[in-house]
Amino acid sequence: MFYIFCPYCDEHREEEEFHPKGQAHLSRPADPDACTDEEWGNFIYFRDNPRGIHHEIWVHAIGCRKFFNVTRDTQSYEILESYRMGSAPRITQLTDKQQS
Template identity: 75%
Template sequence: MFHIFCPYCQEYREEEEFHPSGQAHLVRPADPASVSDDEWGDYLFFRDNPRGIHHEMWVHRLGCRKFFNITRDTTSYEILETYRMGEQPSITAANAEVRREQGVQTADGGWQTVGAQPENSRLNEETPS
């Protein structure tokens, strides 16, 4: 029994009714013809894989069939908030205060789109709580 709050149905529903749909808040380049191949490839294929807070899109596929966003902790799998499409999350990786209140560990950044950047090596180590 695992319940997720659907912001459209406005109640907790069984996890079976939902399906994850990948990273949220992706913005399509306004003018695709003018962006470089690298930028377009980043937009199309590369996704964040952070340790800690992650914003994801989910769909309430067997209920109202609407997409919405979830802020989820990838280390504890805890769902911190759900919010509608078009809204901004109130809990982010940069939001240190909320993080401390929630007792949640997060890694800073977590971009894996650029290959082996030196700062990415930190992501493979335990983050001090």
């Protein structure tokens, strides 16, 4: 079970209050009419599946019902940080200690 920090409630809550919502920081092509099929297809269908650091969206579904971002290590499942929508992650790569 995860014990997840909600940046809006400012508290740790049980995982059953949350839902994962997939990869974070995806930006919709500024002008969909002008982009190629490949660019649009990549935006709609293709997601990263990294080994290690992954930034993802979670929602505090049974709680404040706010969406926020989480940085999670996909190898250890450890949640390294959670941060509000619109802000940038502080952790973008694993430290030596986390890798070992």
